[in-house]
Amino acid sequence: MEQKQQISWFGRIRQAVSGGVRGARISEQMNPGFFSSTAGVEEERRWGYASGTEEDYYWRRLSDNFYLKDLVPSAYLEMHNQVYEAYHANPLAFAIIEMTTSFVLGRGVKLDASNKRVKKVLDEFWQANSMDERVYTICNELALYGEIFVRYFVNRFDGSVKVRLTDPSLIDQIETDPEDIETPLRFHRRPVGESASAPSSTTGGLKLIFRPGERETEGEWFEADSQMQQFAINKVSNAKRGNSDLATMLPWLRRYKDWLTDRVRINKYKGAFIWDVTLRGADRKTIDTKRMEYSTPPQPGSVLLHNEAESWQAVQPAINANDAKEDGRALKLMIAVGAGLPEHYLADSSNGNRATAAEMGMPTLLKFQRRQRYMKYILRCILDRVLAEAQGAGRLGENVNLSYDLIFPEIDLxxxxxxxxxxxxxxxxxxxxxxxxxxxxxxxxxxxxxxxxxxxxxxxxxxxxxxxxxxxxxxxxxxx
Incomplete structure (x- = not known):
């Protein structure tokens, strides 16, 4: 056992020096065999499995707690950086996120209420916060980061409410009820420098000012529900943080992109060629003279005239890479499974027909309907807060009918x-x-x-x- 602990400690030190997850990405690029069956894969390193031989698989780093189901903070931030990068640099990742939003929200969400005063309060909030466009941002960031933090700004005089999304990367602590992890008490935002508002005499807008040493080094706590509200997806009941829709696909998105890049290079090199000119019986001086004469290659379509002592031949590289189609399809299928999308949704309809596509679309539609229900829950929580503040400010009576409807587009086509x-x-x-x-x-x-x-x-x-x-x-x- 002592020898085993020493080996495990050495593995942890080596992993720390390599830079954790980021080091693993560099190592994979430098050494294609880094993610072999004995070295583990990036997904295992992210979740804390020890690297090394097969018998090291069930060892974890000392920093991990078996009862916590969230990523360690460094891996969580790295995950956010990777999904943000993939969304902006990987067309497949961008399509998965945008496709989810398009199915869930379609042409937009409509509001309706039986009471005219309630309808007026909701319409004013909807217009003041540009909710026709903001709902798409909410759905996008929910799928991209796996969670959103909605911050409420309430006008204490008229009860009007403004909402803004706080970057989940800035929330580094979530304090919950000790007996109920599903009941958050407050959220801590990491220090972000100057972040308080004060009027600016030069620009007429807002200038961010703090007293020295107040928040720029300690961050700020926000009370749950009253100041900030969290909405998370892709998590288990004992986890505090959500996970991105792209989380399980990140390694495969990168590998598929690398595979396509290699295919572009191979196809480019397959079309490359050089002229091989043979001069029979020529001495060194004749060869040098011909080299000077043919220093510029012949233009396409030109005519070459020579005698039998000179021969020309185009030489191309022998790259046999015509059988790699199924390799790319296997990578794309791995991404499609992780995204819960049929293959033809990812621009590949060559392996099915209309009947197959119709049958494969049902699980995807159910997934989008479930996300639509969660989006409806998010908007209801926000609108309920708007109506509660309007009642508190006296804009709505205590006995008024507060019922309203959120009308989402139909997903089933x-x-x-x-x-x-x-x-x-x-x-x-x-x-x-x-x-x-x-x-x-x-x-x-x-x-x-x-x-x-x-x-x-x-x-x-x-x-x-x-x-x-x-x-x-x-x-x-x-x-x-």
């Missing part, structure tokens, strides 16, 4: 004509079953709403129907 025909047939079948006394109105409505894919409460809808019937049956008011 089924033929509307076929859907309408099926709905008509179902309605007739339910009417006939109701007439025969085989089912109740409540069950019929539940089946109809389930078919339509709408999450509507049957009891609430029945209450609305009774209310409308009562208002229609009420006698008109008599003139005095």
């Amino acid at each position: 089924d033929d509307n004509k076929q859907l309408a025909g099926a709905a008509n047939a179902l309605t007739q079948a339910l009417t006939a079953a109701k007439a025969q006394g085989w089912l109740s109105d409540e069950t019929a409505m539940r089946l109809l709403f389930k078919f339509a894919g709408e999450d509507i409460s049957v009891h609430d809808e029945l209450a609305r129907i009774r209310g409308e019937q009562a208002s229609c049956q009420a006698p008109p008011p008599q003139d005095a």
Whole structure:
């Protein structure tokens, strides 16, 4: 055991000198065999597995705690740098993030409320915060970083609210309830230098000023819910931080990009050639004379005239790389699996037909629908805060109906004509079953709403129907 501990310590020191994850990336570029079966892969190094032989696999660094499910801070920041770089430099990574946002939000989100005053408050907030465009930023950064931190700025006089996104890389600590890790208490933002606001007499805008030594060295704490709110995806229940949609694909995105770069170089070299000129029986002086004469290669389409003592031949490199297509497809399939996208979504439709594509699209649509529900939850949390502040400032009464609807675009692209025909047939079948006394109105409505894919409460809808019937049956008011 003592010998084993010494070996493990040496492995940790060697890893620290190599620079952790960044050192692993450099090592992979310098040594293609770095990520062999015995050396481990970057994913294992990121999550703290010890490098070395097979028997070292179940050893971890001393800095790791088995009960913590989050990345260590250095690996977390490195992850953010890598996903940000991939989003801006890797077309495949950019397409995955943008495709998610396009499916989830489509042409945008609409607001509707039954109470006019509530509708006015929500519309004012929506316009003041440019939410028509900000919702796309929220969805993009949620997929890119795996979490967003929404900071609230409340006007204490009229209760108006402004929201801004705080860079998750700046949040270095999350303090939670000791008995409930899912209940955050406050968030700590790392020092960012001058970050307080004061009027600027020169520009008329805001100038950031602090008293020396106040926040620039200690950072700042924000209370959960009242000042800042966190929304995270791709995490387990005992984790505090979310993970990017690109996290599991980062090594494969880089490898696929490197593979394509190599293919470009190979194709470039395959088209390269040199002229091999043979002079039979020529002495040194004749060779030097011909070298001076042919110092400039012949132009394409030119005619070469020579006798039998001189021969010309174009020599090309023998690069046999025509069988690498499946290698690239295997890399792309690994990325597609990690992204939860069918292969034809990633610009490769050569290995399927329309029927196959339709069947493969269902899991992807369900994934986008789940992300759409989470986006709806995020916006509801923000809008509920807006209405609560409006009530606190007296803009809305305590007994006013605060209900509102968030209308997201439909993700399922089924033929509307076929859907309408099926709905008509179902309605007739339910009417006939109701007439025969085989089912109740409540069950019929539940089946109809389930078919339509709408999450509507049957009891609430029945209450609305009774209310409308009562208002229609009420006698008109008599003139005095």
